[in-house]
Amino acid sequence: MVSFYEVVGRLAVAAGIVLVLMLLLSLLLGLILIKKKKLILPRLLLFTMESFNTHFRRVARAFGMNDRIVDMIGIEVRNRLNASRFARVPPSERILVVPQCIRHINCPARLDAKTGISCKECGLCIIKDLKAEAERLGYRLFIVPGGSFVRRIIKAIKPKAALGVACYKDLNRGMQELSKMCAVLGVPLLKDGCVETKVDAGEIIRIMRLGIEEERQEVRCGRAEA
Numbered sequence: 282m283v284s285f286y287e288v289v290g291r292l293a294v295a296a297g298i299v300l301v302l303m304l305l306l307s308l309l310l311g312l313i314l315i316k317k318k319k320l321i322l323p324r325l326l327l328f329t330m331e332s333f334n335t336h337f338r339r340v341a342r343a344f345g346m347n348d349r350i351v352d353m354i355g356i357e358v359r360n361r362l363n364a365s366r367f368a369r370v371p372p373s374e375r376i377l378v379v380p381q382c383i384r385h386i387n388c389p390a391r392l393d394a395k396t397g398i399s400c401k402e403c404g405l406c407i408i409k410d411l412k413a414e415a416e417r418l419g420y421r422l423f424i425v426p427g428g429s430f431v432r433r434i435i436k437a438i439k440p441k442a443a444l445g446v447a448c449y450k451d452l453n454r455g456m457q458e459l460s461k462m463c464a465v466l467g468v469p470l471l472k473d474g475c476v477e478t479k480v481d482a483g484e485i486i487r488i489m490r491l492g493i494e495e496e497r498q499e500v501r502c503g504r505a506e507a
């Protein structure tokens with residue numbers, strides 16, 4: 282007769298095997314997403330990354346990959362899953378959040394404790410162009426010193442959609458947290474660090490326009506036909 286402890290032991294081994302298989306499958310699906318741009322079983326990917334993040338990172342490292350791949354997968358999955366919801370939100374209820382580290386080292390703007398950094402449009406960095414586009418589309422732009430600032434803004438103004446820019450690690454973590462509150466999309470920094478980091482401004486602008494330019498085009502066409 283099998284004892285109670287044996288049953289528990291066998292169940293524990295079975296659960297361990299299932300977990301390892303799930304982590305391996307998720308890593309494979311994540312690599313397919315990054316390399317082939319194919320999204321398969323996104324909910325499984327999200328579940329693995331949210332519930333077993335540390336184990337997932339360990340498995341990736343065991344295959345010679347670094348933590349960035351895990352963050353890349355997390356960002357890509359959420360971008361794919363949230364894009365259509367984001368596109369349906371009117372621009373007046375969207376925000377763009379960029380980190381202060383993309384400013385020029387000689388930026389003349391100062392930090393406000395409530396609203397972040399208020400760009401003076403000096404033109405020394407890309408934020409001037411992002412600000413112009415954000416204002417043209419109707420977004421609110423926040424240039425923030427860190428993650429806690431973003432949480433405060435989200436709680437205070439409760440946007441329905443947010444587009445965030447940050448390093449891979451912070452962006453993945455932030456998107457996971459904010460996904461529960463609004464439709465969040467993200468653009469990772471091309472070069473991270475503390476000052477004068479780099480970002481793909483074209484990609485930010487492309488995402489900012491999601492669901493807006495097409496709509497405006499339709500309104501223009503409708504008027505022309507009338």
Ligand code: SF4
Binds near residue numbers: 388406407
């Ligand atoms: S464009 Fe704005 S954010 Fe960039 S350096 Fe000038 S004032 Fe600072």
